[in-house]
Amino acid sequence: MIKRYLMAPGPTPVPAGVLLAMAEPVIHHRTPQFEAIFAEAQEDLKKLFQTTQDVLVLAASGTGAMEAAVSNTLSPDDRVIVVNGGKFGERWAKICGSYGVAVDEIKVEWGKAVSVAEVEAALSRGPARALLIQASETSTGVLHPVKEIAALTRRSQTLLIVDGITAVGVVDLPMDDWGVDVLVTGSQKALMLPPGLAFISLSERAWEATKKARLPKFYFDLTRERDNQAKHTTAYTPAISMIVGLRAALKLILGEGLKQVFARHDRLARAGRAGAQAIGLKLLAPESPSPALTAILVPEKVDGKKLVSYLRDKMGVTFAGGQDHLKGKIVRIAHIGYAGTFDLIVGLGALEMALARFGYPVEFGKSVGAAQAVLMEGMPA
Amino acid sequence: MIKRYLMAPGPTPVPAGVLLAMAEPVIHHRTPQFEAIFAEAQEDLKKLFQTTQDVLVLAASGTGAMEAAVSNTLSPDDRVIVVNGGKFGERWAKICGSYGVAVDEIKVEWGKAVSVAEVEAALSRGPARALLIQASETSTGVLHPVKEIAALTRRSQTLLIVDGITAVGVVDLPMDDWGVDVLVTGSQKALMLPPGLAFISLSERAWEATKKARLPKFYFDLTRERDNQAKHTTAYTPAISMIVGLRAALKLILGEGLKQVFARHDRLARAGRAGAQAIGLKLLAPESPSPALTAILVPEKVDGKKLVSYLRDKMGVTFAGGQDHLKGKIVRIAHIGYAGTFDLIVGLGALEMALARFGYPVEFGKSVGAAQAVLMEGMPA
Numbered sequence: 001m002i003k004r005y006l007m008a009p010g011p012t013p014v015p016a017g018v019l020l021a022m023a024e025p026v027i028h029h030r031t032p033q034f035e036a037i038f039a040e041a042q043e044d045l046k047k048l049f050q051t052t053q054d055v056l057v058l059a060a061s062g063t064g065a066m067e068a069a070v071s072n073t074l075s076p077d078d079r080v081i082v083v084n085g086g087k088f089g090e091r092w093a094k095i096c097g098s099y100g101v102a103v104d105e106i107k108v109e110w111g112k113a114v115s116v117a118e119v120e121a122a123l124s125r126g127p128a129r130a131l132l133i134q135a136s137e138t139s140t141g142v143l144h145p146v147k148e149i150a151a152l153t154r155r156s157q158t159l160l161i162v163d164g165i166t167a168v169g170v171v172d173l174p175m176d177d178w179g180v181d182v183l184v185t186g187s188q189k190a191l192m193l194p195p196g197l198a199f200i201s202l203s204e205r206a207w208e209a210t211k212k213a214r215l216p217k218f219y220f221d222l223t224r225e226r227d228n229q230a231k232h233t234t235a236y237t238p239a240i241s242m243i244v245g246l247r248a249a250l251k252l253i254l255g256e257g258l259k260q261v262f263a264r265h266d267r268l269a270r271a272g273r274a275g276a277q278a279i280g281l282k283l284l285a286p287e288s289p290s291p292a293l294t295a296i297l298v299p300e301k302v303d304g305k306k307l308v309s310y311l312r313d314k315m316g317v318t319f320a321g322g323q324d325h326l327k328g329k330i331v332r333i334a335h336i337g338y339a340g341t342f343d344l345i346v347g348l349g350a351l352e353m354a355l356a357r358f359g360y361p362v363e364f365g366k367s368v369g370a371a372q373a374v375l376m377e378g379m380p381a
Numbered sequence: 382m383i384k385r386y387l388m389a390p391g392p393t394p395v396p397a398g399v400l401l402a403m404a405e406p407v408i409h410h411r412t413p414q415f416e417a418i419f420a421e422a423q424e425d426l427k428k429l430f431q432t433t434q435d436v437l438v439l440a441a442s443g444t445g446a447m448e449a450a451v452s453n454t455l456s457p458d459d460r461v462i463v464v465n466g467g468k469f470g471e472r473w474a475k476i477c478g479s480y481g482v483a484v485d486e487i488k489v490e491w492g493k494a495v496s497v498a499e500v501e502a503a504l505s506r507g508p509a510r511a512l513l514i515q516a517s518e519t520s521t522g523v524l525h526p527v528k529e530i531a532a533l534t535r536r537s538q539t540l541l542i543v544d545g546i547t548a549v550g551v552v553d554l555p556m557d558d559w560g561v562d563v564l565v566t567g568s569q570k571a572l573m574l575p576p577g578l579a580f581i582s583l584s585e586r587a588w589e590a591t592k593k594a595r596l597p598k599f600y601f602d603l604t605r606e607r608d609n610q611a612k613h614t615t616a617y618t619p620a621i622s623m624i625v626g627l628r629a630a631l632k633l634i635l636g637e638g639l640k641q642v643f644a645r646h647d648r649l650a651r652a653g654r655a656g657a658q659a660i661g662l663k664l665l666a667p668e669s670p671s672p673a674l675t676a677i678l679v680p681e682k683v684d685g686k687k688l689v690s691y692l693r694d695k696m697g698v699t700f701a702g703g704q705d706h707l708k709g710k711i712v713r714i715a716h717i718g719y720a721g722t723f724d725l726i727v728g729l730g731a732l733e734m735a736l737a738r739f740g741y742p743v744e745f746g747k748s749v750g751a752a753q754a755v756l757m758e759g760m761p762a
Contacts, residue, residue: 001633001637001641001642001645001719001721002721003719003721003723003724005723023404252382256382260382261382264382314760314761315722315760316721316723317723338382338384340382340383340384340697341696341734342384342386342697342698342727342730342731343384345726345727345730345749346723346726346727349723349726349730349749349753350723352753353722353753353756353757353760356757357757357760357762363750364746364749364750364751364753364754365745365746365747365748365749365750365751365753366746366750367746368726368730368745368746368749368750369744369745369746369747369749369750370745370746372730372733372734372745372746373745375734376734376737376738379695379696379734379735379738380695381738
């Protein structure tokens with residue numbers, strides 16, 4: 001008998017109330033009934049994105065919204081700056097490349113955040129139509145300094161396009177306040193839903209840019225979507241049950257309160273880092289860690305791939321491993337979305353036991369104990 | 382955001398697959414479709430009870446089956462021996478008393494098991510129609526020596542009536558082998574179902590006794606039930622969805638294997654005891670502990686009632702407190718049914734943190750660590 005625990009940075013666990021909402025009989029989408037549900041979700045999405053702009057809902061995974069961000073704001077041969085410090089930074093470059101956009105890449109060592117100075121230098125190398133970045137780079141567990149970068153781009157002609165897939169609903173990322181031009185996220189992270197929905201919001205000047213953008217698009221034509229979604233419907237068939245679930249999930253998030261949600265993620269992340277370090281493990285991104293997940297270096301003598309398989313197949317605990325050159329070298333523990341105190345305790349407890357199985361000397365309870373000391377902050381008096 | 386963990390000795394968590402089976406549209410019970418499902422569950426129940434006798438299914442909670450055990454085998458003024466070492470021993474006495482049966486009570490200190498010598502003495506005081514006992518006394522977390530007692534009663538005219546509500550599917554309790562005459566359990570314990578079903582099986586000589594039993598009964602008339610259930614139907618409307626869930630739950634239990642299920646409960650219980658003792662806590666029943674739950678004495682300066690409320694309301698972890706004179710003095714952590722390694726880690730982690738909140742000095746991770754050392758036994762190489 002193996003109980004399953006999902007601790008990868010997406011998909012993340014879905015609360016029972018959301019699953020039950022999604023299990024309701026499917027309704028038709030061209031009905032006042034659906035429109036009312038969608039309208040509620042739309043209002044709540046604006047609060048989540050901290051914007052007065054529309055947040056458009058797409059039946060796609062996050063990458064679809066990333067592509068929409070590119071194809072709706074850019075034109076062939078536009079110069080863009082891409083911050084590439086991991087798999088998802090690389091994805092921005094690939095999407096732009098596929099559309100013939102000229103990419104000026106800022107390569108960042110995996111595990112490090114981009115420095116504001118590097119961004120400043122790239123911006124000063126010549127006019128850039130856009131700067132594309134991750135707020136939280138999921139492959140390395142790094143948080144990039146979006147606020148500081150936005151302070152640069154908002155004074156320039158450069159649009160700031162942010163992949164907020166493991167950041168929206170995790171860290172404070174007030175789109176309007178900071179001057180983010182395009183913000184994207186997906187359903188299977190902090191939104192506590194299965195994969196299948198992507199979300200995108202554009203600033204006033206990003207909408208201006210769409211008028212001149214000449215890249216081809218059809219399914220991801222955001223102007224057509226905006227016209228439809230203003231009437232609480234969608235250009236093409238929406239993922240109906242997902243939107244029913246979305247409404248339920250947003251009620252949970254806003255019911256808890258964004259401030260509390262951010263504080264919870266921060267606390268879980270600090271506890272995760274303390275727990276890893278307490279048993280002598282090193283962090284991949286100690287300097288600028290994302291509160292969505294913690295990337296931990298696997299001890300030299302342990303095979304990280306086998307460790308992740310053992311955790312998943314023998315213990316029932318699904319972590320993520322590393323990608324590309326980090327394959328086998330890191331484990332990534334997520335604490336994003338529907339994650340609480342005891343998820344982290346399970347995760348660290350499992351990690352201790354799995355490491356012991358692989359011969360790494362662990363004092364049982366030490367990692368858990370270090371995390372508990374931090375997690376006590378969340379316990380009311 | 383509080384996640385909920387159910388760690389009381391019933392109701393216990395229900396696996397998702399069982400919940401989904403129960404959420405299927407309700408079918409009619411006077412149909413071949415239902416009879417086929419019921420027949421499968423009946424066969425598997427015999428394996429669970431380790432008997433060749435029928436195991437009857439009642440739409441009732443466990444107490445209903447306890448009452449059926451009494452009313453179907455006894456007559457007014459019969460003398461019975463009741464082992465009373467907790468709330469459920471007391472319940473046997475109350476049921477017998479309600480029906481005018483003469484109860485010779487063996488009072489056992491709460492937290493202790495009855496001694497075989499005491500039972501022997503009671504049996505020798507005069508003929509007894511039945512001896513009623515709990516295999517596992519849920520209120521104190523004690524395991525009574527049913528096997529040894531059965532060795533006495535099977536040589537006598539005394540029926541051995543066993544409440545196996547937190548024992549069947551937890552510890553090895555082979556009804557036929559040991560010579561248990563009546564064995565009772567409920568759905569919301571090791572069977573991993575919600576409350577609502579009770580189960581009862583009678584030995585050959587218990588069925589003989591029913592012929593002479595003159596206590597009144599109607600809904601719980603087991604002879605009528607047996608006649609109906611032999612045809613895979615029930616005398617009165619069965620709890621249909623519960624039986625659909627029962628079939629699914631039994632498949633899980635027998636799929637894991639009874640031997641493995643017993644070993645898992647034993648391991649979790651040993652880990653629970655080790656965890657409690659590692660932080661200086663004392664057990665209520667150190668000598669004869671039940672593998673279904675662990676009753677832990679609350680430290681003197683801590684208010685046990687407030688501790689249990691804090692765990693439940695502020696931390697989301699539902700333990701049971703004590704009953705009657707143990708109210709506020711113990712907490713009971715269950716590890717029964719759909720319980721695994723990480724449930725225990727969550728339970729002990731939560732207990733550490735709650736005790737710390739109440740001023741009891743705890744080294745975080747110490748209880749968890751002691752449990753982990755035991756739980757490693759369950760981790761494959």
